[in-house]
Amino acid sequence: MHLQLNEEQQFIQDTARRFSADELLPVAEQLDLGAGREPLLGNLKKLAELGFMGLNISADYGGTEAGSVAFSVALTELGRGCASTAVTVSVTNMVAEVIQACGSDQQKQHYLPKICAGEYSAAGFCLTESTAGSDPAGMKCRAVKEADSWVLNGTKLYITSAEYAGLFVVWAVTDTQAPKGKGITCFLVEANNPGLTIGKAEHKMGQKGSSTNEVLFTDCRIPLDAVLGAESQGFKIAVGELAGGRIGVGSFALGIGLAAMDYARQYITERQQFGQALSNFQGLQWILADRYTELEAARLLLMQAASRKEQGLSFSKEASMAKVFASEKANAACYSALQMLGGNGYSAEYPLERWSRDARITSIYEGTSEIQRIIIARELLLEIV
Ligand SMILES: Cc1cc2nc3c(=O)[nH]c(=O)nc-3n(C[C@H](O)[C@H](O)[C@H](O)COP(=O)(O)OP(=O)(O)OC[C@H]3O[C@@H](n4cnc5c(N)ncnc54)[C@H](O)[C@@H]3O)c2cc1C
Numbered sequence: 200m201h202l203q204l205n206e207e208q209q210f211i212q213d214t215a216r217r218f219s220a221d222e223l224l225p226v227a228e229q230l231d232l233g234a235g236r237e238p239l240l241g242n243l244k245k246l247a248e249l250g251f252m253g254l255n256i257s258a259d260y261g262g263t264e265a266g267s268v269a270f271s272v273a274l275t276e277l278g279r280g281c282a283s284t285a286v287t288v289s290v291t292n293m294v295a296e297v298i299q300a301c302g303s304d305q306q307k308q309h310y311l312p313k314i315c316a317g318e319y320s321a322a323g324f325c326l327t328e329s330t331a332g333s334d335p336a337g338m339k340c341r342a343v344k345e346a347d348s349w350v351l352n353g354t355k356l357y358i359t360s361a362e363y364a365g366l367f368v369v370w371a372v373t374d375t376q377a378p379k380g381k382g383i384t385c386f387l388v389e390a391n392n393p394g395l396t397i398g399k400a401e402h403k404m405g406q407k408g409s410s411t412n413e414v415l416f417t418d419c420r421i422p423l424d425a426v427l428g429a430e431s432q433g434f435k436i437a438v439g440e441l442a443g444g445r446i447g448v449g450s451f452a453l454g455i456g457l458a459a460m461d462y463a464r465q466y467i468t469e470r471q472q473f474g475q476a477l478s479n480f481q482g483l484q485w486i487l488a489d490r491y492t493e494l495e496a497a498r499l500l501l502m503q504a505a506s507r508k509e510q511g512l513s514f515s516k517e518a519s520m521a522k523v524f525a526s527e528k529a530n531a532a533c534y535s536a537l538q539m540l541g542g543n544g545y546s547a548e549y550p551l552e553r554w555s556r557d558a559r560i561t562s563i564y565e566g567t568s569e570i571q572r573i574i575i576a577r578e579l580l581l582e583i584v
Contacts, residue, residue: 202502204272211269214249215276219454223280230283230408231553239408240320240363242284247317251277251288253295260299260311267443267505271450275498278454282557283408285454287321289447290359294322294368297440298387301428306387310366319365319390324444325355325414326370326437332356333570335370336380336434340416342371344423349373349386351394351419357564361397361412365390369416370433377431385433386425394419405556442515444565446504449518449525452561453497456529459554460490463536466543483539490532497525516578523571526561533558 204212222245226238246252254270256262263269270292277285295314298306313319331338340353351371358367367388374382388395398413428436464487467477477483504517533555537544544551562568 201506202499204268207265208269208272211254211263211265212272212276215251215273216279218246218249219276219280223277223284227281227283227408228550228553230281231405231557233407236363236410239284239287242281243287243320243363244317246277246284246288247315250315252291252317253311253315254292256292256295256299256311256315260307261315262295262299262311263315267446267508268502271446271501271505274447274450275454275457275501278451279458280454281408282451282455282554283406285451286406286409286448287360289444289451290324291319291322291364293440293444293447294324294366296443297368297385297436298427300439301385301436302387303424305424306427310387313365320363321360321365323358323360323364323367323414324440325358325367325388327356327358328354329356333567335437336383338370338372338383340369340371341375342373342384342386344373348420348422349425351386351388351416351421353416354398355414355416357401357411358414359409359411359564361414362400362410367395367414368427369414370437371416373433374431380434382431383433383437384430385427385436386421387427388416388419388421388425392419392421403560405553405559438515441565442518443508445518445522445571446501446508446514448561448565449497449501449504449522452522452526452529452558453494453501455554455558455561456490456494456497456525456532459529459533459536459551459558460487460494462550463487463539463544466540477539486535486539490528490535493528494532497521497528500524516575519566519571519574522565523562523568523575526558527568529558529561530555 250263253262254265258264326335328338342349342351369386369388373384396415398415401411470477500521504514504521507514537551543549
């Protein structure tokens with residue numbers, strides 16, 4: 200693994216950093232306060248134009264073909280500016296990647312250019328249901344094959360970008376007789392399908408600029424060739440794709456943690472108490488040292504997972520290690536940074552309380568910290584020969 204970024208990765212990181220500071224950060228508070236979707240949708244379009252919606256997608260389909268390391272560093276920079284935008288970019292890239300990995304030629308040619316060019320504002324990932332969260336193989340959503348179409352019925356929960364996604368990857372049970380997890384198939388469903396409706400919007404603690412809704416399928420007819428990958432292989436596809444998605448979540452979690460610590464570091468050099476700058480107190484210096492050390496370790500774990508993915512090596516354990524560590528250390532960083540601002544940290548006049556709320560979900564979605572630890576431990580035990 201190269202610890203230095205190559206020229207292209209550096210360029211992508213610089214571009215993302217500039218865009219984040221110039222375009223995302225200035226509207227992040229507005230989005231958090233519910234000022235409408237326009238600033239988000241405008242920035243998603245610009246990000247697509249800059250090549251951020253298909254970072255790991257072949258140029259043949261309009262992608263940037265920059266690889267997983269570039270994806271990770273880009274997401275960290277976007278996370279610094281606006282977590283709601285970063286999660287949208289992360290999930291959209293994840294959907295593009297699953298189509299590239301498992302789609303037919305026709306599906307790739309039809310959908311990938313639209314995602315990469317921003318013709319769809321975003322793409323959504325419909326796995327979770329009310330009774331199937333950490334255990335998605337327990338899903339109830341059904342798809343039945345008829346002569347000329349599949350008919351989909353069921354409700355998905357907590358779907359990121361549901362209100363403005365143009366395309367959804369949807370998992371449903373197609374073989375009720377198969378053992379658990381073996382009879383699930385994956386489908387591509389366009390948002391304008393009359394059988395698909397967007398349901399209740401979640402009232403969330405953070406990442407309020409990103410929509411999270413129920414998605415309902417009611418006798419939703421989709422063509423026979425809307426199956427993504429082979430029939431009954433859907434669960435395997437989900438597990439594979441979530442591993443890549445975890446690099447995205449860990450990466451922008453790191454960005455939120457860095458934003459919080461950078462803010463607090465500057466603040467303690469300016470704020471005076473006891474006749475001197477707060478940064479003179481060793482009690483705060485040690486917090487600074489510990490949190491930055493943890494965030495740097497998170498960055499290296501993310502690089503390791505992304506680099507293995509890029510090389511075609513197994514990376515599921517490494518992605519889970521990176522996600523659990525980065526998301527938990529980002530939360531710790533936000534907690535410490537807020538503490539370093541004292542009462543101002545708790546006030547909405549300063550961004551620390553928003554970053555703390557935005558960071559919280561990163562250790563829950565795309566597999567909770569507990570589920571990441573299960574994956575890591577399972578692989579560690581399997582490695583014993
Ligand atoms: C804002 C937001 C956006 C989301 N976006 C999407 C999306 O785009 N697409 C999508 O499909 N889903 C999405 N989700 C769903 C998310 O992935 C799930 O919420 C998450 O996987 C946890 O599932 P759950 O909420 O049902 O919790 P549960 O599975 O009910 O878990 C509750 C608690 O029990 C613990 N637990 C569960 N099983 C075990 C075990 N075996 N051992 C130890 N502890 C365990 C969990 O870690 C957790 O702490 C989103 C959720 C939110 C809140």
